[in-house]
Amino acid sequence: MNKPDMLLLDNQLCFALYSTSLAMTKVYRKALKKLGLTYSQYLVMLILWEKDQQSVSAIGERLFLDSATLTPLLKRMEVANLLARHRAPNDERFVIVSLTAKGKQLKIDAGVVPDELLCATACELDDLMSLKEQLEHLRKQLIKNI
Amino acid sequence: MNKPDMLLLDNQLCFALYSTSLAMTKVYRKALKKLGLTYSQYLVMLILWEKDQQSVSAIGERLFLDSATLTPLLKRMEVANLLARHRAPNDERFVIVSLTAKGKQLKIDAGVVPDELLCATACELDDLMSLKEQLEHLRKQLIKNI
DNA sequence: TAACATTAAATAGCTTGCAATTAAATAGCG
DNA sequence: CGCTATTTAATTGCAAGCTATTTAATGTTA
Numbered sequence: 001m002n003k004p005d006m007l008l009l010d011n012q013l014c015f016a017l018y019s020t021s022l023a024m025t026k027v028y029r030k031a032l033k034k035l036g037l038t039y040s041q042y043l044v045m046l047i048l049w050e051k052d053q054q055s056v057s058a059i060g061e062r063l064f065l066d067s068a069t070l071t072p073l074l075k076r077m078e079v080a081n082l083l084a085r086h087r088a089p090n091d092e093r094f095v096i097v098s099l100t101a102k103g104k105q106l107k108i109d110a111g112v113v114p115d116e117l118l119c120a121t122a123c124e125l126d127d128l129m130s131l132k133e134q135l136e137h138l139r140k141q142l143i144k145n146i
Numbered sequence: 147m148n149k150p151d152m153l154l155l156d157n158q159l160c161f162a163l164y165s166t167s168l169a170m171t172k173v174y175r176k177a178l179k180k181l182g183l184t185y186s187q188y189l190v191m192l193i194l195w196e197k198d199q200q201s202v203s204a205i206g207e208r209l210f211l212d213s214a215t216l217t218p219l220l221k222r223m224e225v226a227n228l229l230a231r232h233r234a235p236n237d238e239r240f241v242i243v244s245l246t247a248k249g250k251q252l253k254i255d256a257g258v259v260p261d262e263l264l265c266a267t268a269c270e271l272d273d274l275m276s277l278k279e280q281l282e283h284l285r286k287q288l289i290k291n292i
Numbered sequence: 293t294a295a296c297a298t299t300a301a302a303t304a305g306c307t308t309g310c311a312a313t314t315a316a317a318t319a320g321c322g
Numbered sequence: 323c324g325c326t327a328t329t330t331a332a333t334t335g336c337a338a339g340c341t342a343t344t345t346a347a348t349g350t351t352a
Contacts, residue, residue, distance in 0.1 A: 006260035007253070009192045009208060013274045014170050014263060016281040018185070019210050021167035022309075023288040024160055029310085030292070039164070040338065046157060057300060064165050067301045069339050076337075093300040093347050114156040120291035121159075121284060128159050131284070134277050135162035138267060142169040145266035146176070168339075175340080186308065203330060213331050215309050222307080239317050239330040 031116045201240045
């Protein structure tokens with residue numbers, strides 16, 4: 001590719017990444033509407049469904065997000081009665097996030113969401129798996145440069 | 147692959163997409179800091195450097211964004227003296243966005259940005275082009291389901 | 293133990309991105 | 323022409339996500 005061409009929008013991987021991510025979020029928005037969750041909230045729920053009672057920083061490490069994003073997000077989820085936030089008794093710097101009954105219950109309804117998304121991609125599983133790995137590799141490289 | 151794995155994979159792909167996109171934006175934030183641009187603003191500049199004098203909706207079609215996002219963004223760029231916004235004389239529904247001298251000048255300094263990003267990915271150009279095409283294909287499928 | 297450093301979370305202030313709605317101009321059609 | 327439909331931006335109100343900073347708790351060390 002010629003150097004001037006690199007400034008062309010359509011030649012940029014980064015824009016494909018950015019715009020596809022936004023499109024994916026929109027599909028999720030539709031799929032998650034009946035659960036009353038946003039995509040970010042859904043990610044937090046996935047982590048807590050895997051293992052309940054995690055600190056804000058532990059959640060943040062999984063999601064690559066920090067407390068500036070998570071604290072307000074978790075507070076909104078607390079208001080929605082999906083989870084509770086309490087300081088850890090042994091080390092009060094940590095805030096432990098735990099699911100409410102409603103939060104646990106929601107896992108059942110959420111079961112169909114991945115199906116819907118998979119269907120929306122209209123892609124072969126092998127291709128998606130490959131794409132996932134390429135993205136994770138790219139993410140690893142990019143994070144080194146932040 | 148059994149069904150739970152399929153569902154898990156789907157979550158993982160979407161998360162890989164989401165988290166890699168955020169990581170990419172952070173690398174851009176660093177690279178664009180000296181230009182005084184955000185990533186979204188940089189995208190608008192790319193479009194206008196390609197072809198000056200475009201309507202808000204024309205820009206929106208390229209970026210998959212609507213006026214609710216673009217109007218405030220363009221206003222901030224107008225305040226920063228990067229561009230000007232004027233109603234089209236022949237059809238006053240359209241707002242034509244045009245580069246200022248400062249906005250045109252900025253293209254020169256922006257020349258190094260794609261190089262920096264390419265370097266940050268630490269990937270082969272061929273791999274990135276392939277990834278770009280896979281993402282564009284996925285985006286096309288997802289957009290059908292919005 | 294007192295002073296300092298580190299850590300976890302919260303906060304302030306900002307830009308994006310979106311759904312839903314509104315305002316204004318133009319198109320189309322009787 | 324006059325009425326309605328369509329089109330383009332703008333607006334409103336919200337959730338994320340970020341940088342930079344602050345607060346509070348815990349570690350460390352002189």
